[in-house]
Amino acid sequence: MASQRRRSLLTLIFICCAISSASSDQVRTSYGDSDQIRSLCISDRFIMESYFTTSHTSLDDSEFRNFLLLQQCSSEHDPTSIVPATSLIQHRNVTGEGSHRNLLTSIKLLPFYSESKLHELVILERLPLGVFADPFELQSLQQRRVFSDVSVFGDTNLELPSFRSNRSVVEIHVEVSPSDYENGEISLKLPLHARYQPLDDSGYSRVEFGEPDLFLCSSHEQRRCLVLSIGRSKTETRSVFWDIPAGIRGHTEYVSALTFAAAVLSAISILVASVLSSKVESCKNSKQS
Amino acid sequence: MSQGFSEDNDMSRGSENTDDEPPKWLSFRSLLVFSMFLRVFLIVYGEWQDANMEVRYTDVDYIVFSDAASLMASGESPYKRTTYRYSPLLALLLTPNSFFHRSFGKFLFSASDLLVGWFIHTILKERKVPEKICTYSVMVWLFNPFTFTIGTRGNCEPIVCAMVLWIIISLMRGNLSQAALWYGLVVHFRVYPIIYALPIILVLDSQVFRSGQKPPLEDWNTGQAKTPTSNTEKKTFLFSLFTALKSLFSRERIMFALVSGGVFLACNAVSFYFYGHEFLHEALLYHLTRTDPRHNFSIYFYHIYLHYERQFSALEKLISFLPQFTVQFALVSCFWQDLVFCIFLQTVAFVAFNKVITAQYFVWFYCLLPLILPWSRMKLKWEGLLCIILWIGAQTHWLLWGYMLEFKGLNVFLQLWVAGLLFLAANTFVLVKIIQRHRFSPLFRRYESSPPKHVKKLH
Numbered sequence: 001m002a003s004q005r006r007r008s009l010l011t012l013i014f015i016c017c018a019i020s021s022a023s024s025d026q027v028r029t030s031y032g033d034s035d036q037i038r039s040l041c042i043s044d045r046f047i048m049e050s051y052f053t054t055s056h057t058s059l060d061d062s063e064f065r066n067f068l069l070l071q072q073c074s075s076e077h078d079p080t081s082i083v084p085a086t087s088l089i090q091h092r093n094v095t096g097e098g099s100h101r102n103l104l105t106s107i108k109l110l111p112f113y114s115e116s117k118l119h120e121l122v123i124l125e126r127l128p129l130g131v132f133a134d135p136f137e138l139q140s141l142q143q144r145r146v147f148s149d150v151s152v153f154g155d156t157n158l159e160l161p162s163f164r165s166n167r168s169v170v171e172i173h174v175e176v177s178p179s180d181y182e183n184g185e186i187s188l189k190l191p192l193h194a195r196y197q198p199l200d201d202s203g204y205s206r207v208e209f210g211e212p213d214l215f216l217c218s219s220h221e222q223r224r225c226l227v228l229s230i231g232r233s234k235t236e237t238r239s240v241f242w243d244i245p246a247g248i249r250g251h252t253e254y255v256s257a258l259t260f261a262a263a264v265l266s267a268i269s270i271l272v273a274s275v276l277s278s279k280v281e282s283c284k285n286s287k288q289s
Numbered sequence: 290m291s292q293g294f295s296e297d298n299d300m301s302r303g304s305e306n307t308d309d310e311p312p313k314w315l316s317f318r319s320l321l322v323f324s325m326f327l328r329v330f331l332i333v334y335g336e337w338q339d340a341n342m343e344v345r346y347t348d349v350d351y352i353v354f355s356d357a358a359s360l361m362a363s364g365e366s367p368y369k370r371t372t373y374r375y376s377p378l379l380a381l382l383l384t385p386n387s388f389f390h391r392s393f394g395k396f397l398f399s400a401s402d403l404l405v406g407w408f409i410h411t412i413l414k415e416r417k418v419p420e421k422i423c424t425y426s427v428m429v430w431l432f433n434p435f436t437f438t439i440g441t442r443g444n445c446e447p448i449v450c451a452m453v454l455w456i457i458i459s460l461m462r463g464n465l466s467q468a469a470l471w472y473g474l475v476v477h478f479r480v481y482p483i484i485y486a487l488p489i490i491l492v493l494d495s496q497v498f499r500s501g502q503k504p505p506l507e508d509w510n511t512g513q514a515k516t517p518t519s520n521t522e523k524k525t526f527l528f529s530l531f532t533a534l535k536s537l538f539s540r541e542r543i544m545f546a547l548v549s550g551g552v553f554l555a556c557n558a559v560s561f562y563f564y565g566h567e568f569l570h571e572a573l574l575y576h577l578t579r580t581d582p583r584h585n586f587s588i589y590f591y592h593i594y595l596h597y598e599r600q601f602s603a604l605e606k607l608i609s610f611l612p613q614f615t616v617q618f619a620l621v622s623c624f625w626q627d628l629v630f631c632i633f634l635q636t637v638a639f640v641a642f643n644k645v646i647t648a649q650y651f652v653w654f655y656c657l658l659p660l661i662l663p664w665s666r667m668k669l670k671w672e673g674l675l676c677i678i679l680w681i682g683a684q685t686h687w688l689l690w691g692y693m694l695e696f697k698g699l700n701v702f703l704q705l706w707v708a709g710l711l712f713l714a715a716n717t718f719v720l721v722k723i724i725q726r727h728r729f730s731p732l733f734r735r736y737e738s739s740p741p742k743h744v745k746k747l748h
Binding site: 097098099100136156157158159161163164196198199203204243244245246247248249251252255256258259260262263264266267269270271273274275277278281 | 352372581583588589592594595596597598608609611612615616619620622623638641642694695696697700701703706713714716717720721724725727729
């Protein structure tokens, strides 16, 4: 009897380990179990709305996590039927060529979420320093119902090179319907643009993308959000990067010298042509008068 | 057509040309009507393309203006719209976009574009250019593909061009205060016309602008014949410059400076009153200190990008400004009497030597080109064609490398920079050729005629 019980216990443990290891490379859980952030209660339309106004300056993981800790629901609002915070990022890629590309992400939601009253998937893309999203382009996507809501926070200057700008974060809201749970995948395509990169001797500058932060939120005024995953800056399993052309430092001296030489040469040519032309005219006129 | 387009003929043989009248269907009025319909069609087509195709017809700048105008209409500052870097006047002009139709601005700019055509015709007619050459010159503006797309895409440059041409017309008619008013306004609107200040001031000679009288114009026919009349005498450029500077503080010059300066300051003061420091930074200082490291036609872009991590010293900035300054000064000294030619050359040179060159700047001299063509000895075959091919070829070459960088993601900064150098070379070549082939003709004729043997004195 005792050995039977021991065997069934071992089997149970084995099964649990098998399940957890099978999905470990796709499941992203929050930092450490001791201070897991499970749900947020926010009064703004966007989670990130108050981030930059409450003296946060960077978007790195620790500062971001501290911000989320402050937005946590107090215990009485915590739902009793808490489900494990898991989501699956099936696929992540940067597609396209040149300075304007798309960040593709596909997310799988687990079926038991459909029972909650939370119908809006919120994705926070904390963009790395070398790229930016155009708020006006995103607004037109929203008007075409690609996203239900979208906003960019942080440094939205479209013109400065990356070493003179700060990071930005794109918050995307997508409506989830029961059919999304059945079919499994929600695909997102975020158009991004490259900034001018710091100089590099190789001629290219690599920009790496981390994982997005995912939340499942309610649609009404006082929003309650379930934390699905708080992404890490770098992933162990897949590396999503974009190589952007950058100026080569070694060119500096001769580019500057030749630029000025060309300008001086052109200026002299025009000067000589002007002077000669006016001399010719005055000679012509003085001959005829 | 035996005679063909105006550039085809040697202009100096115009008086021998018996076929002076263009065919009826090619009259100025019919050209204008056709141009109007073309622009209306393009605006309507643009709306369709915006709604149905991925690539928009409308310029990004137009969307910026419209957004700024709607912000202004709802009582806020237009500078809340990022990248709005113009006078509040532009946003004010476009406020009907919000309550009337979003294409109102495009119609306004296209109307200005047609007005420029009208002004070109007026200026050439007042200088007694034959009808046929006049018509062909106007066609150079109205049917330039760049011209009709720029207004219909929603770019505001046609308004600036119309103002510059109106200033020339006012000067030609002796309306100095009107010219000064519009000059102050256009410099407030777009800073670049400040380069015309020196030649305009030099040309405001007391001997030419007698109060209440229209100044006598040197027309197209004088100088066409082999022996010019004594009135078209041109002194050496140093002498004429010296005499002009001697009477620098004449009544007309001071009045022009005061009125235009006053209008400029008043516009800035009103804008500053409403929109504060944002206006100063975005609309004025930005243009004066702009160093954009992003790729553009200018030879300086890669130099600026490579040095962007460290700031330029004051000495470096001064040195980089020297070629521009030298060229402007040389052109004004040599050609100020032929005012229209002078400002054309100045504009081409200004754009070519600028730290940032974008395609919309080309309109600034496209509107002046028809005004100098009747005085050019350049024939379309083959010199004219060569200039056109070299200039457009150099641009196309640059655009190819720009495409590789922006849409293929290849590091071609060096090649782009060389393409920029080639574009400057093409600009220089075309400028030199135009100078060499131009039949110098002062805009204004002096009242006194001197005995042929003596050098003319001013008083």
